[in-house]
Amino acid sequence: MRLYAVVAAGGFRRYATYRVATAAGVFTNTVFGFILAYTYIALWDERPQLGGYDQSEALTYVWLGQALLMTCAMMGGGFEDELIERIRTGDIAIDLYRPADLQLWWLAGDLGRAAFHLLGRGIVPMVFGALAFDLALPASPWTWAAFLLSVALGVVVSFAVRFLVSLSAFWLMDGAGVMQMCWLAGLFFSGMLLPLSLFPGLLGEVARALPWSSLLQVPADVFLGKHTGWDLLQVYAFQGGWALALLAAGRMLQTVATRRVVVQGG
Amino acid sequence: MADALRAYGLIVAMWVRSTMAYRASFAMTTLGNFAATAFDFVAILLMFSHVDALGGYSLPEIAFLYGTTSTAFGLADLVMGSMDRLGRRVRDGTLDTLLVRPVPVLAQVAADRFALRRLGRVTQGLLVLAYALWTLDVEWTAAKAAMVPLMLLCGGAIFASVFVAGGAFQFFAQDAAEVQSSFTYGGNTLLQYPPSIFAKDLVRGVTFVVPLAFVNWMPSLYVLGREDPLGLPDWFALLPPVVAAGCLGLAGLAWRVGLRSYRSTGS
Numbered sequence: 073m074r075l076y077a078v079v080a081a082g083g084f085r086r087y088a089t090y091r092v093a094t095a096a097g098v099f100t101n102t103v104f105g106f107i108l109a110y111t112y113i114a115l116w117d118e119r120p121q122l123g124g125y126d127q128s129e130a131l132t133y134v135w136l137g138q139a140l141l142m143t144c145a146m147m148g149g150g151f152e153d154e155l156i157e158r159i160r161t162g163d164i165a166i167d168l169y170r171p172a173d174l175q176l177w178w179l180a181g182d183l184g185r186a187a188f189h190l191l192g193r194g195i196v197p198m199v200f201g202a203l204a205f206d207l208a209l210p211a212s213p214w215t216w217a218a219f220l221l222s223v224a225l226g227v228v229v230s231f232a233v234r235f236l237v238s239l240s241a242f243w244l245m246d247g248a249g250v251m252q253m254c255w256l257a258g259l260f261f262s263g264m265l266l267p268l269s270l271f272p273g274l275l276g277e278v279a280r281a282l283p284w285s286s287l288l289q290v291p292a293d294v295f296l297g298k299h300t301g302w303d304l305l306q307v308y309a310f311q312g313g314w315a316l317a318l319l320a321a322g323r324m325l326q327t328v329a330t331r332r333v334v335v336q337g338g
Numbered sequence: 339m340a341d342a343l344r345a346y347g348l349i350v351a352m353w354v355r356s357t358m359a360y361r362a363s364f365a366m367t368t369l370g371n372f373a374a375t376a377f378d379f380v381a382i383l384l385m386f387s388h389v390d391a392l393g394g395y396s397l398p399e400i401a402f403l404y405g406t407t408s409t410a411f412g413l414a415d416l417v418m419g420s421m422d423r424l425g426r427r428v429r430d431g432t433l434d435t436l437l438v439r440p441v442p443v444l445a446q447v448a449a450d451r452f453a454l455r456r457l458g459r460v461t462q463g464l465l466v467l468a469y470a471l472w473t474l475d476v477e478w479t480a481a482k483a484a485m486v487p488l489m490l491l492c493g494g495a496i497f498a499s500v501f502v503a504g505g506a507f508q509f510f511a512q513d514a515a516e517v518q519s520s521f522t523y524g525g526n527t528l529l530q531y532p533p534s535i536f537a538k539d540l541v542r543g544v545t546f547v548v549p550l551a552f553v554n555w556m557p558s559l560y561v562l563g564r565e566d567p568l569g570l571p572d573w574f575a576l577l578p579p580v581v582a583a584g585c586l587g588l589a590g591l592a593w594r595v596g597l598r599s600y601r602s603t604g605s
Contacts, residue, residue, distance in 0.1 A: 090513055095514075100517065100524065110535050111385075252366065252367055
């Protein structure tokens with residue numbers, strides 16, 4: 073357990089090293105936040121209460137999206153490129169020799185990364201958004217705590233999906249294509265384009281049931297106080313259920329994949 | 339100049355051949371590139387499933403804005419999109435290799451890891467533009483029709499100069515490649531929507547400071563017969579070629595300054 077805590081801390085420190093890159097990222101998130109905020113204002117001016125949000129809730133949704141974009145790695149950008157590269161070059165054999173579990177090792181590192189991205193890339197754009205627009209920030213500290221737990225579950229779901237997809241490199245060697253499909257799905261079904269409650273009919277229902285809704289739609293609704301009491305527990309069960317199912321699938325695929333590894337040499 | 343273009347072509351051809359070694363991956367990434375950009379338009383379609391107009395603009399009008407900027411940006415991204423890899427080369431010192439070759443550095447950096455998959459974005463932009471031209475209710479004149487290809491060319495040139503200027507900036511701040519995305523990808527997203535929905539100061543900024551408004555907003559206002567939210571005179575619609583030439587000149591200067599100030603890593 074201590075080992076994984078050290079790996080997580082390493083993941084945090086690794087991303088914290090690049091301060092200029094973080095500042096550049098914050099700048100970009102803020103610019104996109106402004107652009108999207110104006111499009112949402114135009115939309116909610118035409119249709120107040122669209123999707124069950126009022127205008128300030130919709131604007132809060134925009135800035136939450138920018139704050140969580142990196143944390144929940146909705147467009148990729150975590151460990152997966154590195155893992156795929158290690159599988160392709162064969163370095164993965166060294167990882168498998170280590171007295172640590174492959175999946176937990178990468179999960180720990182990714183949790184560390186997510187913690188840094190939440191602090192480093194999440195807070196500042198949110199502050200800019202709150203200064204420039206009238207946002208619906210929760211008053212109760214419990215809502216903030218509930219939100220953080222939901223984000224943490226979202227990060228685990230995001231990790232589990234990306235881990236599964238990375239393992240495809242054992243069969244395909246070049247993982248760029250699958251990885252891109254994966255982040256496209258994340259972009260579309262997480263609610264990053266538009267809140268999933270605005271998706272029409274069946275598409276909306278499917279989108280809300282898929283794991284990616286755990287990445288943004290669910291944490292954002294928790295933040296906006298749309299889930300309380302019993303409902304909140306159900307939402308956690310939804311996120312936790314997907315997290316466990318996808319982690320288990322990743323574990324199974326890992327077992328199959330490692331049987332394929334042939335280490336050359338004596 | 340001819341040498342530079344020839345070298346650019348050779349490097350591009352090399353990367354295209356290398357891409358084709360993994361055909362399945364190439365097909366998937368091109369499709370992905372197409373889909374990723376198409377999502378922006380899907381979002382707009384989803385918005386229009388709830389409303390009839392956004393900021394006073396109808397769907398065909400927004401599709402026109404979308405198609406022109408996406409195609410222009412797609413062309414610039416295809417030709418110059420590798421510029422954001424420059425920071426990495428400055429950081430690890432591999433730019434030195436490019437300096438000793440008898441080929442302009444700009445041509446080498448622009449062609450570095452040339453990504454043919456970016457055709458996906460151009461295709462998507464052209465499809466939306468075709469849809470817009472099909473459905474738009476505009477009385478076409480020769481001048482208005484000529485404006486469309488002009489927008490794509492000049493818009494592409496303006497975005498290309500943003501890529502080059504961003505590359506020059508990376509000589510000074512290697513890790514700040516993402517700032518460039520605010521102006522390239524961010525600018526593209528901004529221009530997909532009508533100027534009427536944005537704050538006046540923001541519109542002023544992209545007209546007079548970073549002149550992205552000349553990619554499609556200014557000429558489109560003329561084609562669509564719309565009022566300029568800033569109340570600028572009509573002849574601003576004719577400025578894109580002038581602005582594009584100016585931008586290319588300034589970006590070229592910035593690139594020279596950046597390249598001169600390059601100090602290699604190491605001892």
